[in-house]
Each structure stands twice: as structure tokens, then as C-alpha cells.
Amino acid sequence: MKASKLIIGVSLAGALLLGGCSNKSSNSSSTKVKHVGVLQVVQHPSLDKSYTGFKKGLKEEGYTDGKNIKIDYQNAQNSQDNLKSMSEKLVNDKSDLILAIATPAAQSVANATTSIPTVVTAVTDLKAAKLVKSNDKPGANVTGTTDMVPIDKQIDLLLSIVPKAKTIGIMYNAGEANSKIQADLAIKALKKAGVKAKVKTANTTNDVQQVTETLANSTDGIYVPTDNTFASASAIVGKVVKEKKIPLVAGSDDQVKTGGLATIGIDYESLGEQTGKMAARILKGKEKPADMAVEKANDLKLVVNKEMAKALGIDPASIKEPK
Incomplete structure (x- = not known):
């Protein structure tokens, strides 16, 4: 009889112990x-x-x-x-x-x-x-x-800075799907405004300087979308456009801060x-x-690189978001 009670007691203790482990496992799983x-x-x-x-x-x-x-x-x-x-x-x-x-x-x-x-x-x-x-x-x-940013507004912004522009350059890496989408929208916006688009692409950052110089020598302004290749080399882009005194509107505010003039961006x-x-x-x-x-x-915001504006002979206060 005593042996039976002992077995029952051990069994109950074991069950309680296992039950406690089960709860602990469940709690640790959830956390x-x-x-x-x-x-x-x-x-x-x-x-x-x-x-x-x-x-x-x-x-x-x-x-x-x-x-x-x-x-x-x-x-x-x-x-x-x-x-x-x-x-x-x-x-x-x-x-x-x-x-x-x-x-x-x-x-x-x-x-x-x-x-x-x-x-x-x-x-x-x-x-x-x-x-x-x-x-x-x-x-x-x-x-x-x-x-995705309002490409049409960014193009309107660039054309408000160079209202007499006849040709606007567009540069991006054709291997980036998102860049091509933006570039095509920019071309469409320029066509609607009656302005010619001149497109150049770069496959790597090694090509960026040459592409930028080519467009800076043959256009009235440049647009570059939120392209990873050009963003990685934005300092090079900035140096070229500053020397050539060509306004550049970029897809993102960070590209503007390191190498562009302005944007309406993210x-x-x-x-x-x-x-x-x-x-x-x-x-x-x-x-x-x-x-x-x-x-x-x-939210989107107008960003102006005041230092770049002054280097290009543009009053930063004159750059406003188009209505």
C-alpha cells in the first residue's frame, strides 16, 4: 500500500514537472x-x-x-x-x-x-x-x-530653373529597372513641354564622369533619377556640373546634397x-x-543645395516648387 502511494506521488510530481517545462517552452517560444x-x-x-x-x-x-x-x-x-x-x-x-x-x-x-x-x-x-x-x-x-517620386514635378522644377532650355540631358544606368522607368517618364514629361531629351547611360561608376561631361557640354540642364550607380558617384557628378555651370535636378535629396542643385524628393x-x-x-x-x-x-519636400546654386550664379531663394 505504501509502495503504491509512493509511485502515485512520484507520478504526480513528474507530471507537474513536465507541465511546468511545457509552459516554460511555450513562453520561450512566444518570446x-x-x-x-x-x-x-x-x-x-x-x-x-x-x-x-x-x-x-x-x-x-x-x-x-x-x-x-x-x-x-x-x-x-x-x-x-x-x-x-x-x-x-x-x-x-x-x-x-x-x-x-x-x-x-x-x-x-x-x-x-x-x-x-x-x-x-x-x-x-x-x-x-x-x-x-x-x-x-x-x-x-x-x-x-x-x-517613386513625381517625375513630372521634378522636370517642371528643372525647366523653371532653365526656362529657355532647348535640350535636357538624362543619365542613368540602363541595367537598373527602376532607373529606366524614371528616365522614360522624364522623357515623356520633356516631350510634353516641347523640350528635347538627350540620353546617356553608364554601366558602372567608372563611366559616370565621362557621361556627365558629355551631357554638360551639350545640354542646358541635366536630370538624373534615383539611380544607384550615379548616386554612388554623386560627388563626381557634382564636381563636373559645378565646373560646367549646368543645373542638375536629381531624384533624391541626398544626390542633391552631394552633387546636384535641387529636387522635389523623398x-x-x-x-x-x-x-x-x-x-x-x-x-x-x-x-x-x-x-x-x-x-x-x-511626404515629399523641395530641397535646394544653396552652395551649388551660388556656384552656378543662381539665387537659391528663386528656386521654388512649381505649382
């Missing part, structure tokens, strides 16, 4: 550290700010790197080989979510996984880049924010922050990328 992979195509101010904003957005929603999330940041330095291997690494490491910064990075990640939730930023047109079925309802594992840190908050909703299990509409920038 486990999430792994967030990040792939950035190249290092330059706009994309760097996107990443900074992303971390800020996550933190505002309760996710801090080193605390309840672990971020694995990869920068491909504009190498296709790096993009492929780094995408595969983030997928093989079983990331809970991946952030892709810029179109080439986004396409590389999308090719590597159709299951891991992926948010992208600094991508001009997610549908045209074949990342989503539609911007309103992505339909798969990818969503994010677009950096704050990339703010855009990254929006993306971070989208990612947080996915990590919390509140939403799935397939159902999350692609978001646009919350």
Missing part, C-alpha cells in the same frame, strides 16, 4: 529572438538612410536589435555575384523576415525565396520589377515601400521607417505580405 536578414545592393547615403530608418521603425514597434531581434546585415557592393550568394545565405539561415534595399537586392531575394516574408524599400515600381502581382494586393511573400530615412513598421506588423503575426498594399512616401 524567442526573431532573425531579420537585410540585403542592401550598395552603400550610398539614400540607401544607408533607408536601413537606419528601418531599424528605427522596428524599434518604435518594440523590436530592438540585440534584444528581441537579431539583424544580419549584408551589403553586396553592387556585385551581382554577391547579391546571389548573400540572398541564399539569408534564406539558408532561415531568417524570419528579410529586408531588401533597392530593386536589384529585392529581385535577388525574391528569386531566392517564395516563402520567407520579405519587405523591400527604395524600389520604384514593385509590379514592374515583378516583385508583386499588384501594388494594392501583392499576392505572395513580398511587399514594402516605393520610392526623405529615405522616413521611408525606411515606414518599411520597418510594416515589417513589425508581419513579425507580430498581424498581417501577411500578400495582403499588405505597397506604401508610398508619406
